[in-house]
Every structure is written in C-alpha cells, then in structure tokens.
Amino acid sequence: MNDTAAERATVLARLEQLVRIESPSLDIAASESMVDLLGRWWRDLGARVRAVRTDAGCTLIADLDGTGDPVLLVGHSDTVWPRGTLEGDLPWSIEGDIVRGPGAYDMKSGLVVMLAAVERLAGRRRRAVRVVVVCDEEVGSPTTQELLREAAVGAAAAIGFESPHPDGALKVGRRGSTRVSLRVGGRAAHAALDPGSGVSAIDELVDQLMAVRQAVTHPDLPSEVLCNVGTLRGGGRANVVPAEAEAEIGLRFIDGESEERVLQALRGLAPVRGGASVTVSVLSHRPAWQASDGDNALLDEIARAGASLGQRVAGRPAAGAGDTNQVGNFGIPTVDGFGPRGGGAHALTEHLSLQSLQERIALLAAVLGR
Template sequence: MTHEVNDEAGETLARLERLARIESPSFDAGASERMTSLLAEWWDAAGADVRIETSEAGANLVADLEGVGEPLLLVGHSDTVWPHGAIEDQVPWSVDGDTVRGPGVYDMKSGLLVMLAAAERLRGRPHRSVRVVIVCDEEVGSPTTQALLLSCADGVSGAIGFESPHPDGALKVGRRGSTRVGLTVRGRASHAALDPDGGISAIDELVDQLVAVRGIVADASQHSEVLCNVGTIAGGGRANVVPAEAEAEIGLRFLDGQTEHAVLEALRTLSPVRSGAVVETTLRSHRPAWSPSAADGDLLSAIAAAGARVGQTVTGRPASGAGDTNLLGSLGIPTVDGFGPRGGGAHAVDERVSLRSLGERIDLLTAVLGGPELAAIAPRAPHTPHAGD
C-alpha cells in the first residue's frame, strides 16, 4: 500500500498544479470550460458516466459512478476568487515540504482531487454509488447552478461538500444562511438652497431605512442571532443637489430558517418615511440557513465510523460561512461539508493546503465509499421550500 500511496501522492500533486494553473475566476466561461474539460477527462478515465452542463456562468461537471445503493452526492466548485495572473504575483505556485501554495489550492481545487483519487482507488472494487457535481459559480452564490444542484440531489442518500474544513480538521455540519439584499431608494432632485422643500432626499430616506433595518435585525436577534453588514452605500452627486437616488447592499447571516423568513419578509415590506419616496428591496443572492438535523448527525456518525477504520478521528460542528451545501442541507438531505483537506488562507494571499491532509482525506473518502457504514443512511426526498426559503 505504501508505494501505491506515494505514486498517487505525486500524481495528485501534479494534477493540483495543473488545476491551479488553469486560473478560473467566477463568470469566466472560457476558463471554466478548460477546467471542466480536464476534470471530465479524468473522471471518464476513472470509469464514470460524465456529462457537461453549461450555464450562463460557464461549464459544470456531472459524473456518475455505478455502485451499491442510492448514490451519495459529492459537491464541489471549479471557480475561485482570484483574477487571471494571480499565480504569477499574488499567490505564486510553490511546494515547501508539506505546504502547497497557489490560487484556489485550498478553496477548493484540492477538494476536487480528493473525490477523484478516492474514485480511482475504488475502481473494480465494491463501493457506494456516487454522483459528482462540480459547479462553476459557487464563489458568487451559485446564481446559475442552483437548479442543477437540485436536480443532481434527486434520489441521493446524502451529500458531502468538499469545501475546506474547520481549522482543526473538523467537518462542517450546519451553516448560517447567507443573503445579499439590495435596498434602493428613489426621491426627487431639487436645488438644495433655492428649492430645498421641492426635493425628496433619497440619501436621507436610505439612512432612515437602514435604521429601520437595524431595528428589525435587533428584534430578531433576541431569539436567534442575525449578523447584518451594510457592505456598500452609494447615492447623490453634488452637495448643492438634493439626491434623487441612493442604494445600499446588505449582507445577512441566519442560524435558522424561521428567523431568516421573518427578517426577509420584514425587509420586503419596508415602507417610505417620506411622502413621495419609493423604497425597493431586491434579493440579490440567497443561500438558505442549514440547521443541523438528526439525519446530518447520522451521516457524520457513518463518516466517523469509517474514519476509525483507517485510524482517523472525525468530528463535526456548525460553520459560519455559507456554500452550496446550505441548499441541500436545508432541504432535509443528510449533509456534511468541509471534506476538503486542511490548510488556510482562503481568499487570501497566503492560501495554502497540506499535502499530508490531502492524503488523509483521500483515505477517509475511500473508507466512506468502500465501507458498510452508509448502508444505514436512507435516501430522503427533499422538501419543497416555502416562500421564505
């Protein structure tokens, strides 16, 4: 086994460099197609039934491996936050002992290789049925691929996401919901000195609306913590003109779907303070809150039991960040995330991944897919989200 792992480690490292050098920022359809074509080639060689689904943002990979039982869905993404050229200056490729650096190596091109290497190890051996979906726009909220995620989740026994784990290697079971809301105000322009009463200040109205948002969030947080960040504000043009337009973008994070629904409904029904002003709320992106369930705990327990067989201790707990597993977990599908290897510096110039941890994750996934533990995880039909989801 030792020589096999060593050979595999070298191949995996070479593949990681190839993926890192295909710089794939979100919404770059050409880069997405190059990434997906390479991944499709590898998955086809691993024996999968592969298809490429296109969306407005680029190319997405779906791969099915026949096996025992209902498929386990493995979820990843090919896009990164890095622009073209980052590998030359901001995050240059390097290998220093156990540490590999480069754009996207941690978030999440190494995670993609965990899936692939485990599938290659299991070829010709009994294993769980597997369905893989790798989308091209996760870093911007998966605006063009949520329907694909839902279709791939049909009939699966559970889902595993390959985002990075907690810093100590723990898996992620439950994630805050993440929503971006645009708040737009239209007033009426006038001369600020000659006709101040003839205007309606969109900026003043926006300020008052943001105070109201703060109150909504504070009330909701008495029951379940809501994180709120006004990320951008824009409006007006000159100090001597009453501004006719203003807008803000608000980022919200929720622990549970009930609070999420209540807050978003309150924001949708904001009313103007000033007569004649118009206030509009737009949902710009939405990942529903995923509260940990008993089914998620069952899947985590099965993974932990498989880990024990290969000498690994596996734990899990909720995470603050959001991802594609928010959608799956919120629908009642048994879900666990954070199966990528340990490292650090996601979205930062010190992005890095541990080669040792990469090998350990391949060992763990091989044990999960090739072992008996998942037999107890029954497939569940996703529920239909209500209007607030």
C-alpha cells in the same frame, strides 16, 4: 492505488493544473476550461460526464456506477480571485507541506480529493458516486441551485468538499445566507440654490439602513442574525442632491423563523420622505441548514471509517454558507468540510496542507469503500 509517491505526484500535478486555470465566478470561458479538464479525468475513471451550461458558466455532472444509491459529492470550480492573481499577489508555490495559490484551498484541492479517492478504489467494490461541480458557488449559486436539486434525487447521502473547520472538523449544519439589494430613489436638485425641491436618496438610504439594523437585532427573534452592509453606492457631486442610492446587504441566519421574520420586515420597508422610493430585492438565497439525525448518523459513519485509519473525525455547525445549505434541506444525510486543512480562504494567505490532503483522500476512499 494507495498513498504512494506516484499518487502524491499525480495529486499535486492535478491540483497545480486546476489552480493554473484562473476561474473567477461568472467567467464562462474559465468554467468551461475547468469542466473540460475535470471531465477528461472523470471519464478516464469510467464516469458518464455531462457539461451543463447556464448564464453563469459551465457545471460538471459525473456518474460512476457502483453499489447502492449514489453518494453525491458536491464542489465548485469558481473562486473569488480575478484573473492575474496567479502572476501577481498569490503565485503557485510549495514550501514543505504548504501549497499556496488562488483557489487552491477553496476549493480546488477538494476536487482533487474526490478524484484521487475514487481512483484509489479502482477495481474494488465501492459505492455508486455522483459528482456535481457548480460554476457559481462563490456568488450564491444563482443559476445552479436547480441543477443541485435534480442531481440530489435518489442520492443516499451528500458530502461537500468545502474547507473544514481550522482543526479539521467537518461541518454539519450551516447558517443560512441571503444577499439583499436595497435601492432608494430620490429627486435631484441643486444643493444650494434649490435644496427644498430635492429628495436625498442617500439620506433616505441611511434611515432605511437604521430600520434594517432594528429588524436584525429585534429582541423577539429566536436566534442571532448577522448583518453586513457590504457595499454602498449613490450620488455623484457634493452640490447635487442625490437621486439614487443603493446598498448590498449580507444576512446570516441560524434558523428559518428568524430568516422569515427579518425578510418580512425588509419587504415591508416604506419611504420616510415624501417623493422617495424604496425597492428591496433578494439577490441570492441559501436556507439555514440545521443538522438532522440523518446528518449526524452520516458523520458517525465517517468517524468510524476515520477510526479504521487512525484518524479522529469530528463535526459541528459552521457560520459560513455553501451549496450544502440547500442539499442539507432536501432530507438527504449531508456533511461538508471534506476538503483538506489549511487557511486563508478568500485572503492572500490562502494555503493548504499536503499531509491533510492525503488524509482526506484516504478517508473518502474508506467511506466509499465501506
């Protein structure tokens, strides 16, 4: 099948079906619905399909025979959007070239690209393909990292289907991402009648966050570290010295040495106040992925395939993290950002370009058919 009206209609219908399955992270029933639908489509193309269940939901693994070692196609079925978004703030819509809907851009359109490209090559010689669609990428893939590691064994290359850079460039290299919980324990007391016997967990947390800030801005770090205190919780009443407080911190790293230094500093945090306690826990971790010669060679191969179609393909590192952070550290040539152009990921402006969607299908078909 080539870029025909029939293919475009099929691609759009599939995308709508996926978007209408609202699939927030950790919604097990939604992930199972996604895998049921995707699994049926992949079986129709001759794939051997497995559904692997974890505490976070259901992950799809599909294998299609072909020439050589398989190309690993990496995606995710979960979104940041809660159920009800489709009927509320972000309904499914098509306006000219623009499609909107929760998860349409990040990254259900990428899942459609995989299917359509393989379908376009039906009956023709192409590379063997292994597809992995995890259920918990948006929360750091805490239950599926080992599945990815197993799926990557024997793969010749890996392509991630996250959104590209705004200009359509692929992503080769990503910052590492680590989420940390910083929990502080204190001692409750009446804030007016007996304040001296209390230990404020909130005051302690403020001082600990200052220490975190010093650690991530230390002048001896090899590269910049991004730090975002995403959530704060603690206390309950203004007349009670708070006994508990907690912050969730997002850290982004360019290189592994900076990451290890910062995490070592956080693991060494000690209470400032007598009677207080400090506990640091890593909630999720993705290592920094720095582009290798193999990654750049894969990008060059994709660029040559694009040139045969009249497409100009470029690539550069990205600030955000994803599952290719892990795959890129396995020593497998890896690129990401193979989803279509668009914008508004994680925002009410989420959208994608239908023209770009078709271009990505053609590009992937050219890569797999080389």
